[in-house]
Amino acid sequence: MEEPALLAIAIGYLGEDFHGSQYQPKIETVQGTLEQIAYELTWGEKPRERVHSLKLASRTDAGVNVRKNIAVLELPRHIWKGVGQRKMVQAFNDRLPATLWVWGVCEAPVGFEPRFPLNRTYRYRLEGLANWPGSSIEQMEKWLAIFVGENDFSNFCNPRAISDRKRTIFSTKPWVNNGQVIGFEITGYSFIWNQVRRIAHAILCLARGDVTISEVEDALYKPEIPCDLGMAEPDWLVLWGMVHEELSFQEPEADLSHFSSSPEWLTFRQRQHWCRVAKAEVRSWMLQDGLSLRLANYKKE
Known part of the structure; x- marks a missing residue:
């Protein structure tokens, strides 16, 4: 008997259209939507509590945008051979809402575990916050350096998070566009x-x-001393990507040239208006970038 095919499905989505990534009964989530479509295509079971056809590499909260996440689906090999990469991408996208897309599929090795990539990368667009005053590159580098290395992030996480709150940050850097942080x-x-x-x-x-x-x-x-420095809204956070050395996806560099720069000397109300413009830019860019990734991974068969 042939081993089943373990498929890594690369996805992107607009976070504000879903109540997070993880399956929740009777609530629109990324995992639930993908699993329902897999069920309709006869590639998985009907999604319900403790019965899941797909496993996601990373969980995200409602509102968080995702450029790259990985979902894993196991299929009988004869079905995978009959469908192939191009038709599978097309079958999912023909049924998915416009705010969730599949941009690539490749076969993963036996035993592949999506939850353990070599690393994950996030980007946060601080200038989208209504009260962001701006920063120089040097200032931002100095502030970000605080968080590099292994630390206990008890004061920088949800109080209901798991008990092991030690995490290692490999690197940080300012996100610069057109010379502006x-x-x-x-x-x-x-x-x-x-x-x-x-x-x-x-x-x-x-x-x-x-x-x-x-x-x-x-x-x-000093994580033993409680300190709440607040939490920024999810709308400007993007799960940018992750690295699995077992997977082979093409990922061209993102084109951010159409992001507008925040004008100086705006009143608070004017800045709120600009933030709405910036949020629309993010939605447009996410869709455009998703198409670029899909085209880069398109395989003629």
């Missing part, structure tokens, strides 16, 4: 619930002068 990038092996959004709010507080670097360091290096 628009946010930051952060890469680590794994992230705890709300970690990046709380780091983003701490940086916002530093930029506004609401806290000092010493206060942020104390919150990080």
Whole structure:
């Protein structure tokens, strides 16, 4: 008997259209939507509690956008041979809502575990926050350096997060577009619930002068002393990608050239209006980038 085919499905989605990624009964989620379509295509069981055809590499909260996540589906090999990469991508996308898309499929080796990539990368567009005052590249680099390395992020996660709150951040860097800092990038092996959004709010507080670097360091290096520095909204957070050395996807560099720069000297109400424009840009860019990734991984058969 042939071994079943283990398929890695690369997906992207707009977070505000789903109540998070993880399956929840009678609620629109990314996993639930994908599993329902797999069921309709006879590629999986009907989704319900504790019965799941798909496993996601990363969980995301409602509102968080995703450029790349991986879903794993097991199929009998004869079905995979008959369908192939191109038809599978097309079959999913023909049935998915416009805010969730499959941009690639490849076969993974036996025993592949999507939850354990070499690393994950997030980006947060700080300039989308209504009260973001701006930052120089040098300032941002200094603030981000605080979080690099292994630390206990108890003060930078959801209080209901698991008990093991130690995480290792491999690298951070300012997210720069047209010479202007628009946010930051952060890469680590794994992230705890709300970690990046709380780091983003701490940086916002530093930029506004609401806290000092010493206060942020104390919150990080003294996790036994509770300290709540707030949490930034999910709309500007993007799960940018992850690296699995077992998978072979083509990922062209993202084109952010149509992102507009935040005008200076706006009133608070005017800035709120600009933030709505920026949010529309993110939606447009996510869809455009999803198409670019899909075309880069298109295989003629």
